[in-house]
Amino acid sequence: MxxxxxxxxxxxxxxxxxxxVEMARDRYKDLEFMLFGTESEVKPLIQSMERLELIPTNEVIAMGDEPVKAxxxxxxxxxxxxxxxVKAGKADALFSAGNTGAILSSAIFIVGRIRGVERxxxxxxxPAFGGPHKEFVFMDLGANAENKPSHLYQYGILGTFYAESVMGIDNPRVRLLNNGGEEDKGDDVHKEAHQLMKNTDAxxxxxxxxxxxxxxxxxDVVVADGFSGNATLKAIEGTALTMMGQIKESIKGSGIRGxxxxxxLKPALKAMKHKMDFQENGGAVVLGVKAPVVKTHGSAKANAVANSMGQIQTxxxxxxxxKTTDFIKENADKLKVKKAAK
Amino acid sequence: MxxxxxxxxxxxxxxxxxxxVEMARDRYKDLEFMLFGTESEVKPLIQSMERLELIPTNEVIAMGDEPVKAxxxxxxxxxxxxxxxVKAGKADALFSAGNTGAILSSAIFIVGRIRGVERxxxxxxxPAFGGPHKEFVFMDLGANAENKPSHLYQYGILGTFYAESVMGIDNPRVRLLNNGGEEDKGDDVHKEAHQLMKNTDAxxxxxxxxxxxxxxxxxDVVVADGFSGNATLKAIEGTALTMMGQIKESIKGSGIRGxxxxxxLKPALKAMKHKMDFQENGGAVVLGVKAPVVKTHGSAKANAVANSMGQIQTxxxxxxxxKTTDFIKENADKLKVKKAAK
Structure with a gap:
């Protein structure tokens, strides 16, 4: 692989x-790596060429570059x-810690959409702080600024396969992020998506x-439109950071006692920080494209990178x-009927 | 008043x-209160009728009632x-801790929109955990499930007046909640709202x-569409609650040391909890209607109710x-030009 x-x-x-990558090579004995990068910068860093190939490239997409243009x-x-x-079949999966928009564009336009997947x-x-499982799938986190009901419906399928295959959750419970529990809540997109999701056996x-x-x-799968999924994720991250900062401030302000x-309390606070630090365990995944594409956060260090390799291996x-491709192919009619029924 | x-x-x-209400009567000497409620339940609770009138009513809108229907x-x-x-001019403002949707409907359809305010x-x-001021205005938190660019533009005006008049902030800094900093970020609604807001001197x-x-x-004013504003607010609340719960769990799990x-650390943690407990200081306000309408959270106790009265007084x-009405009247042409320019 x-x-x-x-x-x-x-x-x-x-x-x-x-x-x-070298850390991952020690951990996962079946993995091989194709490293794409500026030769003069990357080559001196490599300790051993075991199961590793360096393919020299001459350009770099920066964090601030306009994604599609770059x-x-x-x-x-x-x-x-x-x-x-990946597109040429020389590699099985793509990994990057770079510009999120450019990774998404490369995933969608180069690796390519699975036929039948709209978006x-x-x-x-x-991390789930309660319930039967340790984690849940949260999507879309911002690949799309605008979604149609049928996109959200399809996310239920994509998310279910990820929860089953990668997280080992049987018959994952899917819910739609909305501004109320009742089925008539939300804007037209969410109301219609709710109906599509409610009436499916997928x-x-x-x-x-x-x-x-x-x-x-x-x-186990929380489906959101890309705009409010993104806002929710960032609100959670911002609140967690702010609260950890506030605890520190409060401690500083309360003298020797604090x-x-x-x-x-250090071990207790550390345990919590560890759980909130979910990005350390793996990256975000582009679902619905023809190969696994994983993106870790820009500030990822070696351990997070290595963990992402384990996630890709799974x-x-x-x-x-x-599995996703087969399901969508076999259920193409059903998916179309859903849309026609609208 | x-x-x-x-x-x-x-x-x-x-x-x-x-x-x-009786707590507020002791604090704010200029306030008078009209209490609407079921006589047999409310009358026995009243300690003194000073600056207070009880108007018996025979129905109650429950938390679960469908708002407009109720x-x-x-x-x-x-x-x-x-x-x-309030509509009849017998009272200057409306207060409730009940069904949010029903309060919004009553504010909009009974108290009535200010002419020129679309939504x-x-x-x-x-609470602001940084920056020059203690608090900022966050809106729309869910009065609307769907917003047009012109609504978001108008929220900039409504929010600015609130920040200036009630919070005493000069020339409040207005920002648009979006999924990125650049002006081309977001869906069409946010892109267009950004342009309207960027080109105004209002x-x-x-x-x-x-x-x-x-x-x-x-x-000082964060403008959001109702759907993602609601999602963001609830994500912040949920994260804060989850983290406080996690800290407690971690403490319990770490024995005598914890x-x-x-x-x-109790004073430090309490100080933080107090700051996060922003709803204690006052209620949410329906902006853009012909009188102040304030709604505290459903679980509000007497102190939060009394604080809301102080907020209403201001x-x-x-x-x-x-002030809002006059501004919108005087700038009606400008507001219209904005829309026509679209």
Whole structure:
């Protein structure tokens, strides 16, 4: 199994990317790696060429680049060349810690959509602080700024396959992120999506969920439109950061007593921080494209990069893309009927 | 100054409502209160009739009632009668801790929109953990499931008046909640709203803000569409609750060491919880209607009710509605030009 790596994407690239890949090579004995990057920068970092190939590239897509433009114009960039390798069948999956928009564009336009999938989506495994499972799938996190009801319906299918195959959850509980529990809540898109989801037997739909409740583990797949999914994810991250900062401030402000208390509570606070630090366990996945595409956060260090490789290995081993493709092919009529019924 | 009170709305009504009103009577010497509620339940709770009038009503709108239907059918409910009193000019403002949707409907359809305001919005003062001011205005929090660009543009005006008049912020910094900082981010509604806001001199627009950053105090008025504003607010609340719960769990799980640490940190944690508990300081306000309408959370106790009365007093004293009405009247042409230019 071979993974195409964009060695130049991310705040700590290429150092932490190369380090993470070599870490992953030690952990996962079946993995091989194609490293795409600027030779003069990447080559000196590599410790051993075991199961590793360096493909020199001459351009880099920066974090601030306009995504589609960068993908089109920087044909010899590490990201575009890595995506080309996946498209050509030379690699089984794509990894990058770089510009999210450019990764999405490369996934959709180079790796390509699975036939029948209207809009690929960005998904992540998010920690559940309650409920029967440790994590749930949260999507779309911003691949799309605008969604139709049929997109949301399809996310139920894509998310269910991910929860089953990669997270090992049987018959995952799917819910639609909406601004109320009742089925007539939300704008027209969400009302219609609710009806499509309610009337399908393609997955196990349990109704709406509000953003207040998603962290409690009330669903295994939370389907959101890209705009409010993105806003919700960032609100959660912002609140967690703000609260951790506030706790620190409060401790500092309460003198020796606070410092002593903090010292005693350190393991407890660390455990919580660890659980909130979910991005360490793997990356966000572009679902609905013809190969696994994983994106870790820009500030990822070697360990997060290595963990993403483990996540990719599971996706390839479990044949996530194949299963999804087959299901969509076999149920093409059903999917069309759904839309016609609208 | 007279406030019409729905004594029957809220999880702890009428007990805590009546208690809160009497608390407010002691604090604010210029306030008079019209209490609308079921006589047999409310009358026994009242300690003194000083500056207080009880208007008996025979129906109650429950938390689970369908809002518009309830407002139309329960004409003799405490909420509808209180709203009628405001409409008739017998009271200057409306207060309820009940069914949010029904309060919004009563505000919009009974109290009535200010002429020229396309869509009233639900706003709250939210704690800023950074920046020059203690709080910022966050709106729309769910009065509308769907918004047009012109609605968002008008929220900039409504929010600016609230921040100036009630929170005493000069030249408030207005930002648009969007899924990225650049002006071409978001769906068509947000892109177009950004242009309207950027090209106006009606308020001080500083561009987009992401939900990750709003708590840092990067704006004094955060304008959101009702759907993602609602999702963001609930995500923040849910995360804060989950984290407080996690801290407690972690403490319990770390034995005598954790308990001792918690004891020492108690003042620090309490200070943080207090700041997050922003709803205690006042209620959410329906902006864009002909009188101040304030709604506290359903679980409000007497103190939060009394604080809301103080908030209402400021709104009436500062003539928030009058100022807003005059501005919109004087700038009607400008507002229309904006729309025509679209």
């Amino acid at each position: 071979k993974i195409a790596i964009d060695a130049m994407g991310g705040d700590h690239a290429p150092e932490e990317i190369v380090k993470g 993908m089109k114009e920087k044909q010899d960039s590490s990201l575009v060349q890595a995506a080309n390798a 690929p989506a960005l998904a992540t495994a998010f 997955f196990n739909f349990l109704g709406n969920v509000e953003s207040r409740e998603i962290m409690e583990g009330t669903a 410092l002593l208390g903090a010292l005693l 996706m390839v081993e479990e044949n996530l893309v194949g | 007279k406030i019409a009170i729905d004594a029957m709305g809220g999880d702890h009504a009428p007990e805590e409502i009546v208690k809160g 407002m139309k059918e329960k004409q003799d409910s405490s909420l509808v009668q209180a709203a009628n009193a 009233p919005a639900l706003a709250t003062a939210f 308020f001080n627009f500083l561009g987009n803000v992401e939900s990750r950053e709003i708590m840092e105090g990067t704006a 308990l001792l640490g918690a004891l020492l 709104m009436v004293e500062e003539n928030l509605v009058g």
